Amino acid sequence: MAVNLPPPDPASLHPVRGVDLAVARAGIKKPGRKDVLVMRLAAGATVAGVFTKNRFCAAPVTLAKKHLRNSVRALVINTGNANAGTGSDGLRRALAVCVATGKSVGCKTAEVLPFSTGVIMEPLPADKIIAGLAATEPCDWASAAEAIMTTDTVAKAFSKKIKLSGGEATVTGIAKGAGMIKPDMATMLGFVATDAKVGRSALQGMLRRASDKSFNSITVDGDTSTNDSFMLIATGAGVAVAAKKDLALLEAAITQVATQLAQAIIRDGEGATKFITVRVEGGRSVADCRKVAYAIGHSPLVKTAFFASDPNLGRILAAVGYAGVKFSKLSLFLDDVRVATAEGRHPAYREEQGAAVLKKPEFTVRVDLHAGKAKATLWTCDFSYDYVKINAEYRT
Amino acid sequence: MAVNLPPPDPASLHPVRGVDLAVARAGIKKPGRKDVLVMRLAAGATVAGVFTKNRFCAAPVTLAKKHLRNSVRALVINTGNANAGTGSDGLRRALAVCVATGKSVGCKTAEVLPFSTGVIMEPLPADKIIAGLAATEPCDWASAAEAIMTTDTVAKAFSKKIKLSGGEATVTGIAKGAGMIKPDMATMLGFVATDAKVGRSALQGMLRRASDKSFNSITVDGDTSTNDSFMLIATGAGVAVAAKKDLALLEAAITQVATQLAQAIIRDGEGATKFITVRVEGGRSVADCRKVAYAIGHSPLVKTAFFASDPNLGRILAAVGYAGVKFSKLSLFLDDVRVATAEGRHPAYREEQGAAVLKKPEFTVRVDLHAGKAKATLWTCDFSYDYVKINAEYRT
Numbered sequence: 001m002a003v004n005l006p007p008p009d010p011a012s013l014h015p016v017r018g019v020d021l022a023v024a025r026a027g028i029k030k031p032g033r034k035d036v037l038v039m040r041l042a043a044g045a046t047v048a049g050v051f052t053k054n055r056f057c058a059a060p061v062t063l064a065k066k067h068l069r070n071s072v073r074a075l076v077i078n079t080g081n082a083n084a085g086t087g088s089d090g091l092r093r094a095l096a097v098c099v100a101t102g103k104s105v106g107c108k109t110a111e112v113l114p115f116s117t118g119v120i121m122e123p124l125p126a127d128k129i130i131a132g133l134a135a136t137e138p139c140d141w142a143s144a145a146e147a148i149m150t151t152d153t154v155a156k157a158f159s160k161k162i163k164l165s166g167g168e169a170t171v172t173g174i175a176k177g178a179g180m181i182k183p184d185m186a187t188m189l190g191f192v193a194t195d196a197k198v199g200r201s202a203l204q205g206m207l208r209r210a211s212d213k214s215f216n217s218i219t220v221d222g223d224t225s226t227n228d229s230f231m232l233i234a235t236g237a238g239v240a241v242a243a244k245k246d247l248a249l250l251e252a253a254i255t256q257v258a259t260q261l262a263q264a265i266i267r268d269g270e271g272a273t274k275f276i277t278v279r280v281e282g283g284r285s286v287a288d289c290r291k292v293a294y295a296i297g298h299s300p301l302v303k304t305a306f307f308a309s310d311p312n313l314g315r316i317l318a319a320v321g322y323a324g325v326k327f328s329k330l331s332l333f334l335d336d337v338r339v340a341t342a343e344g345r346h347p348a349y350r351e352e353q354g355a356a357v358l359k360k361p362e363f364t365v366r367v368d369l370h371a372g373k374a375k376a377t378l379w380t381c382d383f384s385y386d387y388v389k390i391n392a393e394y395r396t
Numbered sequence: 397m398a399v400n401l402p403p404p405d406p407a408s409l410h411p412v413r414g415v416d417l418a419v420a421r422a423g424i425k426k427p428g429r430k431d432v433l434v435m436r437l438a439a440g441a442t443v444a445g446v447f448t449k450n451r452f453c454a455a456p457v458t459l460a461k462k463h464l465r466n467s468v469r470a471l472v473i474n475t476g477n478a479n480a481g482t483g484s485d486g487l488r489r490a491l492a493v494c495v496a497t498g499k500s501v502g503c504k505t506a507e508v509l510p511f512s513t514g515v516i517m518e519p520l521p522a523d524k525i526i527a528g529l530a531a532t533e534p535c536d537w538a539s540a541a542e543a544i545m546t547t548d549t550v551a552k553a554f555s556k557k558i559k560l561s562g563g564e565a566t567v568t569g570i571a572k573g574a575g576m577i578k579p580d581m582a583t584m585l586g587f588v589a590t591d592a593k594v595g596r597s598a599l600q601g602m603l604r605r606a607s608d609k610s611f612n613s614i615t616v617d618g619d620t621s622t623n624d625s626f627m628l629i630a631t632g633a634g635v636a637v638a639a640k641k642d643l644a645l646l647e648a649a650i651t652q653v654a655t656q657l658a659q660a661i662i663r664d665g666e667g668a669t670k671f672i673t674v675r676v677e678g679g680r681s682v683a684d685c686r687k688v689a690y691a692i693g694h695s696p697l698v699k700t701a702f703f704a705s706d707p708n709l710g711r712i713l714a715a716v717g718y719a720g721v722k723f724s725k726l727s728l729f730l731d732d733v734r735v736a737t738a739e740g741r742h743p744a745y746r747e748e749q750g751a752a753v754l755k756k757p758e759f760t761v762r763v764d765l766h767a768g769k770a771k772a773t774l775w776t777c778d779f780s781y782d783y784v785k786i787n788a789e790y791r792t
Contacts, residue, residue: 056717056738085713087739094523120710121741180697180714221696223711224718298615300696300779301576301787307790312628314516315619317481318576321452342452345517383696385784391697392704 003275003361003381005267008157010142014170018042018235021083021172023139023147026132027389028080028125034139034147036132039075039191040105045235047072047113048204050211059083059090059124060114061105063098067114075134075231076114077148077189078220079176083116083124084226093126096337100130102190117176117189117227118150145174148189151390152178154263162253164246168237169196171253175215175261179270179391190215190230192257195238196250196351207232214258220269221387222298230258266379271386274306277364281375288325289376292367295323297379303383311354313340315385320367327369335363399671399757399777401663402448404553405732406538410566413591414438414631419535419543422528424476424521425514430535430543431528432528435587438499443468443509444600446607455479455486455520456510457623459494463510469503471627472529473585475544475572479512479520479777480622482677489522496526513572513585513623514546541570544585544657548574552660558649560642562635565592567649570656571611575666575787576619581647586611586626588653591634592646602647603628611655614775616665617783620696627655662775665784670702677771684721685772688763691719692774699779707750709736716763731759 026037041047049068051061062082078095083090098112106111116124139147145155159172162299173192198206232254241250267275278296283289296302299319305312311334321328332340334357339349357363420432424562435441445464447457457481479486494508501508512520535543541551555568569588595601607626626648663671674692679685692698695715701708708729717728729734730753735745744787753759 028703054714054717055721055723056713082710085710085736085740087737120714180711223695223697223714224716226710226714249695299619300783301619304784304787307784310788311461314481314622315576317452318450318619318622321450321622325451327451337489340481340517344481344486383419383784385781387696388700388703388779388781388784391700392706 001273002268003272005264007154008142010146010162011141011274012140013157013159014135014161014172014270015140016170016172016193017233018045018237019193019233021139021141021144022136022145024132024136026078026128028078029232030129034143035079036099036129037077037144037147038101038105038133038136042235042237043072043073045072045233046198046200046203047276048200048207050207050230052225054224055224056085056107056226058116058227059086059094060092060116061229063094064113064115064229066111070110070166072113073111074101074105075191076101076112078129079150080118081116081122081124082118082120082227085121087121093124094125097129100133104133104136107159113231113350115189115229117148120226120266141172141174148174148176150176151270152268154268156261156268158257158260160162160253160257162249164196164241164249165243169194169239169241169250169255173257173261175265176263178268178354179220180225190252190258190261191233193233193235194250194254195235197236197238198234198250200336202247203232203234206254210251210255210258213255214262217377218262218266219297220266220381262263266381269381270390271384272381273384274382275362276380276382278378278380279366279375280369281366282369282371283325283374284372286374286376288375290323292320292323292369293378295319295363297380300383306358306382307384309353309355310360311339311358313345316365327371331368331370333366334358365385398550398664399668401550401660403550404538404541406536408579409537409553409555410557410568411536411632412568414441414776415589416630417535417537417540418532419539420528420532421473422524428618430539431475433540434497434524434529434532434541437469437629438574438631438633439469441468441629442594442596442599444596444603444628446626447553448621450620450622452481452622454512454623455482455490456512457625459579460488460509460511460625461509462692463506466506468509469507470501472497472508473544474512474525475546475761476514477512477520478514478516478623479517481517482519486520488637489520492522493525499528500532501762509627511585511625514545516622519739537570543590544570544572546572548572548664550664550721552657553658554653556653558645560592560635560637560645561639565590565605565635565637565646567653569657571661573661574664576621586649586654586657586708590631590633590646590650591631593632593634593636594630594646598643599628602650606651606654607645609651610658613773614658614662615690615693616777624730652767654746656681657683659775662777665777666685666786667780668777669780670778671758672702672776672778674766674776675760675762675771677762678703678767679767679770680768682770682772683791685770686774687721688716688719689772689774691715692761693776696779702754702778703780704739705751705754707735707747707754709741712761716736719763723765724768727764727766729762733781
């Protein structure tokens with residue numbers, strides 16, 4: 001059960017001029033389900049990408065990085081098979097899918113970016129995908145979001161319109177992911193598109209900053225996937241953006257959509273029953289704040305206490321203590337309740353207050369290190385029986 | 397259910413000349429159970445210690461470190477309350493326990509080392525402990541091991557006799573711990589004593605090397621406790637050890653007992669159903685090998701797959717891939733079965749082989765990085781429903 005995450009309302013997802021979407025039912029893992037998505041881009045579109053730092057990055061990641069040096073005319077995404085840990089044979093199969101996609105949409109093989117998600121170390125059924133590509137159907141963004149799901153229980157899509165000096169621009173994005181989530185540069189798969197016209201290097205800068213604030217600030221289980229990719233597309237079919245103010249407005253909209261998508265991944269985290277914001281303030285550096293936030297967000301003891309709605313302050317403090325960060329004073333809050341200092345429990349704190357916060361499906365753990373001005377925010381979920389169940393029964 | 401860990405046979409645990417053991421029933425958490433242990437040492441005993449690096453180290457850890465500068469005549473250990481995250485009030489309470497222990501055994505307050513384990517951030521019931529100290533009963537090592545248990549399901553104690561040039565020496569040790577286990581210098585609590593006479597600096601060196609190979613090579617959940625302490629006691633009541641060969645023999649025996657204790661903690665890991673050895677070879681450095689081993693040992697995805705006896709090679713490779721270590725070739729083995737290379741599944745591997753290994757209660761995951769000659773071994777357990785149950789219901 002995802003935490004406060006309704007399925008996307010198709011009417012809320014604005015089409016992006018310059019992006020044509022189509023799905024296929026290739027029968028990769030289950031017959032009949034949508035499992036291949038093709039995004040065809042208008043000529044002149046710029047694309048920026050960030051990818052997993054896992055050394056076993058998947059074959060499609062290797063190929064997408066290479067093809068990103070060219071102009072990009074199409075993205076092809078399959079679910080059901082990650083084509084990771086598959087060596088040179090995996091690269092050949094990913095390339096075969098690019099060849100077929102290029103033929104299908106009318107562009108060069110090198111203008112196609114491939115993405116895969118699903119089981120690791122199984123040969124990609126490229127033949128099925130290629131057969132599927134011959135029978136795609138046009139679709140909308142809601143349907144596209146469904147086509148890339150794996151253990152996700154809810155599709156993830158958000159959209160926004162903004163007014164720029166040259167006219168209105170649209171930003172629409174989709175993502176997938178629920179487990180093996182501690183993105184290192186990006187999440188499992190995230191795609192955000194705008195019809196604005198933005199230069200390649202400006203776009204790459206926006207992507208880097210937006211991903212740091214969104215996909216690089218979430219964790220479900222601390223496992224960095226082999227296939228993480230976050231792509232930002234500017235089709236240029238709409239208004240041109242060059243003025244500083246417009247660039248800032250566009251970046252804010254992109255960051256907002258990316259953050260909604262990243263948070264949706266946590267809300268739909270495997271077995272999640274709580275959506276938790278970990279906010280660390282007063283650090284000497286952002287890196288310090290992130291270390292403390294991840295120590296809390298990764299601790300199985302803290303996460304099981306959250307699941308039990310147990311305001312177990314000791315476990316949170318222990319995690320802060322082993323994060324490897326220097327501080328002398330400390331304040332710990334659950335929502336607005338001041339619960340502890342470095343000296344121990346706050347004198348005014350009553351356990352009922354903490355328990356009341358933790359019973360909510362969403363709350364904030366705030367740590368003030370009193371050591372500087374840096375801060376960082378991390379979104380995470382609790383650790384439940386269902387996390388074990390899902391991962392003992394599902395084969396990534 | 398602990399994995400292949402019978403309770404200690406009292407007859408197998410050799411008394412250590414120069415160590416007198418006594419327990420008390422102080423009613424710290426539950427009335428009637430043994431919850432305080434006093435170890436009284438002969439005059440002239442040398443003691444070496446390693447302690448947690450958690451910045452919220454508990455009050456008794458702070459005091460034990462300070463008192464370790466003096467001669468040591470007694471150790472006092474309570475379970476049921478960790479006296480951690482308790483600030484200056486916690487220090488006062490720990491000191492009061494040292495005062496009472498000194499009076500009880502006839503030594504100075506500064507010659508007493510205090511240790512606590514149990515719930516974090518609750519005030520230590522020093523009055524109860526002090527009252528208990530007035531009514532201790534002599535006990536053996538098996539009973540001492542029971543007195544320091546918290547979520548442990550089985551007491552942990554091992555013993556060994558060795559022949560040195562000057563005569564026979566005894567090494568006997570106890571430990572406790574089942575969760576919040578990723579010792580950083582030492583486990584929750586471990587105490588190993590020998591009757592041999594060893595100088596302080598030689599003893600500290602032995603302790604450091606032995607703890608690296610034992611308590612610093614295990615993980616249950618990646619959570620480093622606030623109270624980790626591992627103490628090595630040489631009472632000097634037995635044979636003097638000075639010759640290089642004797643020192644090496646003694647160190648080997650100490651390392652063996654410490655390793656048995658550390659492995660016992662994993663066998664009794666919270667919710668553990670499997671005991672897993674992770675062996676990483678062919679690394680450029682021991683640090684690299686340890687990074688890879690801990691990435692595997694901490695991955696919730698790998699640990700839930702082990703619980704399910706699912707030879708999910710992709711999850712293991714993904715963890716190796718995000719460990720942050722450079723390599724180009726790789727071999728992965730489950731026991732003696734070669735299962736994968738960097739190119740993917742080994743051609744001769746059949747999934748039934750991997751499944752057969754993972755069904756066993758004990759197996760080895762071996763990774764060869766083919767990059768150098770360094771190696772490291774880590775012991776860990778799987779991640780089951782019961783881990784969540786224990787930690788959602790128990791208050792550390």
